[in-house]
Amino acid sequence: MKRFLMVLALLLPATVLAAGYSGPLDKANIDQSDKASLQRGAQIYMNYCLGCHSMQYQRYQRTFEDLGIPVDLGAELLQFTGEGPGSHKFSAIDREGAAEWFGLAPPDLTMVARVRGADWLYTFFRSFYVDESRPFGVNNEVFDNVGMPWVLQEMQGVPRKTYERRMVDGEMREVYVGIKSDGTGRLSEEEFDQAMLDLTNFLVYTGEPMILERQRLGMFVIGFLLVLLVLSILLKKEYWRDIK
Template sequence: MKSFLKASLLTAASLWTAATLAAGPTVPLDKAEIDLHDKASLQRGAQLFMNYCLGCHSMQYQRYNRTFRDLEIPEELGVENLQFTGEKPGDLITNAMPTEAAGAWFGTAAPDLTLVARVRGADWLYTYFRSFYVDESRPFGVNNAVFPNVGMPHVLQELQGVPRKTHEKRMVDGEMKDVYVGIKSDGSGILSPAEYDQAMLDLTNFLVYTGEPMLLEQRRLGWYVFGFILVFTILAWLLKREYFRDLK
């Protein structure tokens, strides 16, 4: 009996831990209003990824020419502006960073990002890109509110500027306290806060596209399938009524 109770308690504790870990980040996620029909946004997102992310993160399940075609980028223009190490248009989007070296430099190899939007979700990515802040205790001098103790530098800092946690004096339980209200840039970035938010939305949009490039085509075909099923159902009902008319 004691063994059974002990095993039950251990199982319950394991399930509680798993549920806690699966619950996601403890900070609210901002809504990412992505639009896979917006080719300009997808093109800007691709440019951001190739310039700021590809140095460490690969996209080994996506090909350059497929990206160019889907995003309506002329192949010559794409090769000139989005391919930097002599790859062919038909090559997969990979980088030259050795896995062992990445592990030594960052503590772990940088993950492939082809499917990251399907794993994390668009809202998580959009909030993550905008949640870096200065933390001198970390190896790269930054941390992330959505992904605590993140093991990567803030590679987009030149666009955003130096982000810091901000606090305000607010009345809490009858006392004035410093309350965390968000992350704010010092204004030294290339982009304004609104422009940076839009850039991160473009990057998120691109990552959602690469996670499932056929999504729009699937939705388009889905309407045809739905229409076929609807018409078939009506015809089947009419045929059934005709067959059973004499049995009444």
């Protein structure tokens, strides 16, 4: 029995991971040094996402300063709580009510990029489609049966799964070719993709605000270790020179 329980415990994580999305992900070519992209991503998040999804582990002021936004201007245009810029980013939604409306309270997204990865987020944002069987009329290819409305529809338009008749194995068939907007959104397809890239960029920053500093220090550390390696080799040769 003990061996059975040990094997079950080892296999359980693999079973859980297998239940998630295993399809291809689009590459999110983000640039953490692009302040304009980060500012646009912050604007999208504050206006469309923060109403439900908190970022309780980060303060407004830290975001404004890191992204090169004047604190007073950021508080005026991107902070809607009426509190000071030193406050944390809590959503205004009632969690008990949200759990009843959506089936689960909307999660905090401070660390979502660390958990999911940039490619997953970028693909997720561009994978909503109309599904009349769902409570909010939409579903998502990456997150099946997602329990949230598509709040960025006014930017993208109405996204639908698209099929084309193509020759397959000698006969004409309806082939799925992807999700396309009906063109009613205020952004073109290219502009919407860029907006989702900006939003992904901002979420990656939020998950690790010191990422550029960490990478910069990492280069110095690697350089130091390489120099130390060379000196250690030369020192070893010096010690062993007279030993035959």
